[in-house]
Amino acid sequence: xxxxxxxxxxxxxxxxxxxxxxxxxxxxxxxxxxxxxxxxxxxxxxxxxxxxxxxxxxxxxxxxxxxxxxxxxxxxxxxxxxxxxxxxxxxxxxxxxxxxxxxxxxxxxxxxxxxxxxxxxxxxxxxxxxxxxxxxxxxxxxxxxxxxxxxxxxxxxxxxxxxxxxxxxxxxxxxxxxxxxxxxxxxxxxxxxxxxxxxxxxxxxxx
Numbered sequence: 001x002x003x004x005x006x007x008x009x010x011x012x013x014x015x016x017x018x019x020x021x022x023x024x025x026x027x028x029x030x031x032x033x034x035x036x037x038x039x040x041x042x043x044x045x046x047x048x049x050x051x052x053x054x055x056x057x058x059x060x061x062x063x064x065x066x067x068x069x070x071x072x073x074x075x076x077x078x079x080x081x082x083x084x085x086x087x088x089x090x091x092x093x094x095x096x097x098x099x100x101x102x103x104x105x106x107x108x109x110x111x112x113x114x115x116x117x118x119x120x121x122x123x124x125x126x127x128x129x130x131x132x133x134x135x136x137x138x139x140x141x142x143x144x145x146x147x148x149x150x151x152x153x154x155x156x157x158x159x160x161x162x163x164x165x166x167x168x169x170x171x172x173x174x175x176x177x178x179x180x181x182x183x184x185x186x187x188x189x190x191x192x193x194x195x196x197x198x199x200x201x202x203x204x205x206x207x
Contacts, residue, residue: 001206002169004199005057005155006190008036008180012046014190021192021199025055027081027178030063030071035187036180040071047075057081057100065093072097081123088116100155105139114150122150123178126158138164141171148173162194162201169205177202 006018007027015026028043029036038046047056058077060068062084072080072094081100082091091099098120103109105124114122124147126139138159147154156174161182169177181187183194 002174002202003176004202005055005176005178006180006183006195006199007057007059007157007178008034008184008188009046009190010036010038010042010188012049014192014195015046015050017190017192018195018199019051019054021196022203023054023195023199025057025079025176026050027057027059027180028075028077029059031059031061031083033061040074044075047077055079059083060086062086065090069094079120083123083125088118091117091119102155102157105143105158107140107143109143109147111146111150119152121153121155121176122147123155123157123176124172125178138168141168144172144174160198162197165198165201166205169202 003024005025005027006023009015009026009028018026028038031037055078057079058072059081079098079100080094083102091101100121100123101117101119102123102125105126124144126137153175155176155178156172157178160168160177160179179198183190183198185191
């Protein structure tokens with residue numbers, strides 16, 4: 001069964017609706033330049049109302065180690081997602097947390113570079129020069145056909161919606177689907193109907 005992470009949560013209503021829709025994880029963006037940025041304090045208040053079985057994932061972009069650890073502890077995070085140019089060495093410094101390293105795909109996937117990162121999982125998003133994430137654009141999914149050989153959980157992101165998700169899962173065979181912009185009315189505000197439809201569409205890919 002492919003799991004679903006709803007990313008870019010900024011308010012309790014969207015968080016609870018996403019849980020009700022059947023998601024497996026919620027993502028909180030701690031990158032100030034993102035339109036989906038949330039303060040650690042606000043995220044902490046929201047997370048206190050989220051069931052324990054839902055994974056809480058913090059998204060960071062080239063953030064200092066000390067700051068990441070402070071936020072992770074304050075928000076009681078389960079996983080840390082690094083979406084910038086973090087080094088393999090930095091990724092090793094967070095004992096007790098599962099680390100997801102994101103890679104932005106342009107026209108190929110450099111497996112040699114991936115293998116330098118001894119993280120729990122890898123995330124693949126679409127490369128857009130002006131944006132770190134939440135691009136709403138998909139990359140060439142055929143590039144991901146051989147990722148299963150990495151033997152690590154794979155998160156797929158970028159341009160996913162209820163209509164193309166079956167094809168995406170067929171091509172890449174990810175363990176996780178990470179969605180944000182396609183289920184919003186505006187950056188940081190989820191469309192509850194689209195969230196429900198998207199999660200249902202992902203679950204159907206297992207049928």
